[in-house]
Amino acid sequence: MSTPAVSPVAATEQERRREQRAWYFYDWANSAYVTTTATVLFVPYLSSVARAAACPDVPADEVCTTDLSVLGLPVAAGSLALYVVTASTLLSALLLPVVGAIADRSPRPKHLLAGFAWVGSLAAASMFLVTGTNWQLGAALQFVANICLGASLVVYDAILVQIATPDERDRVSSRGWALGYLGGGLLLAVNLALVTMGGSLGLDAGQTVRISLLSAGIWWGVFTLIPFLGLRNRPPVRLAPVERGNLVTESFGQLWQTLKHLRGYPQTLLFLAAYLFFNDGIQTVIGSSSLYGQAELGFNESQLIITILLVQFVAFGGALLFGRMAARIGAKRSVLYGIVMWTGVVAVGFVLPEGQFALFLALAVGIGLVLGGTQALSRSLYSQLVPLGRQAEYFSLYQAAERGTSWFGTFLFGLMFQLTDSYRPAILSLLVFFVVGGLLLVKVDVRKGIADAGNVQPRKV
Structure with a gap:
């Protein structure tokens, strides 16, 4: 479905730079939740709350063999948080495309x-x-926060097309991711200090975790003010003709038109399929790393926060490094190199000995180097393949597989644990996502996809 190449960016360079700086700060804002809550603290905390409800009389160092009853289904306490992510993502698959159309x-x-x-x-x-055995409240709040994160990122990612030219997007996307890792890392450092020094302040472990969760929510909300005040609204462009009505009915009509014409953008869809696989692997590694480190490798909460903190600051440099790499060799090749590195990370994690914290930190450095780069360049590369006028709607499909909202990976990870009572087979099972995703990405003809979408060709892809 080839159309004349156009660029929606009409602002001067100075105006674009100003909006780009404001746009970066939503990465800074939401990364506090993604890092402190979704990645480090809430999965093991909710698992401990669920375990207390399922096995109130079983010591913490003994195996809990009693399942929770969730909607009449037996669920292992250690799998609850992972299944909540799965459920919220399944609902996202239905809701986010409509959010994008709106x-x-x-x-x-x-x-x-x-x-x-x-x-x-x-x-x-x-x-x-969330305290005591109140896992129901924790699961509900995790569900709402994940849905809202995905919905906000649909709009946020689509705005990238409005504030950056095709040749600027790798740089802008990489800087946004880098700033996000820096912001998430700074708050995590504060939370690390709180967790390690909580006893001297008269706080128990549960209280320090809850205060950290509170700080992440406040950080997310307060720093959202910067993009809200710094970005400007723009009228919709090149909308698909649909039956007139209110905003919601028109949005469903536009969504239906897009679904009918998806076959007209085969390279866009092929990239989306590739991203669905390799990003599900990335998100499951990120979301399950603290649980794996605690339950399988025997590290305590402070060690896990140190590890994720290291990942955050290394990822800051890694995102910028991959942005420069893309300027030299193109975004597609850079992402493929990142996927190869991710397969190595998973393989090493599977054989990592229990209690070897120095080796765990070395693995964290490898994760940090590749983490931000693959995510940032995937976002900018996909933006080149999105038809103008449907960018938010297409990014809603992208966000269905984005951080904290992957379903295949978290479901497989949780299922493997429930079947084997070990997280090692669960982590190894994630290799399939990187292998399949990488093979699909190799087949994407980016130049043809950009032409089909009617977008301006950047110098490097």
Whole structure:
């Protein structure tokens, strides 16, 4: 479905730079939740709360063999948080495309971005209230926060097309990811200090975790003000003709038109399929790393926070490094090199000996180098393949596989644990996602996909 190549960016370079700086700060804002809550603290914390409900009389160092009853189904306490991520993502697969269609037709996308962010940050901050055996409240808040994070990122990613030219997007996307890792790392450092020094302040371990969860929610909400104030709303462009009605009915009509014409953008869809696989692997590694380190390798909470903190700061440099690599060899080849590195990370993690913290830190350095780069360049590469006028709607499909909202990986990881009572087979099973994703990405003809979408060709792809 080839159309004349156009660029939606009409601002001067100075105006673009100003908006780009404001846009970066949503990565800074939401990364506090992604890092402190979703990656480090909440999965093991909710697992401990669920375990206390399932096995109240079993010591913490003994195996809990009693399952929780969730909607009438038996669920292992150690799998609960992973299944909540799975359930929220399945719902996202239905809701986010509609959110994207609404965003494409809305004249106030930055208001949508902020609205979803502030509801999500409220749910994240309310995790402070999860105590004792109240796993139901924890699961509900995790569910809402994940849905709102995905919805806000649909709008956020689509705005990249409006504020950066095709040749700027690798740089802009990489800087956003880098700033996100820096912000998430700084808050995590504060939380590390709180967890390690909580006893001297008269706080027990549970209280320090809950205060950290509260801080992440507040951080997310407060720093969302910067993109909200710094970005400008733009009228929709090149909308698909649909039956007139209110915003919601028009959005469903646009979504239906897009679904009918998906076959007209085969390279875009092939990239999306590749991303679905390799990013599910990445997100499952990120989301399950603290649980794996605690339950399988025997590290305590402070060690896990140190490890993730190291990943954050290394990822800051890694994102910038991959941005420069893309300028030399193109985004596609850079992402493929990153996928190869991810397969090595998973293989090493599977054989890592229990209790060897120095080796765990070395593995964290490898994760940090490749983490930000693959994610940042995947976002900018996909933006080149998205048809103008449907960017938020297409990014809604992208976000269905984005951080904290992957379903195949978390489901397989949780299922493997439930079947084997070990996280090692679960971590090894993730190799399939990187192998399949990499093979699909090799087949993507990026230049043809850009032409089919009617977009301007960048110098390097």
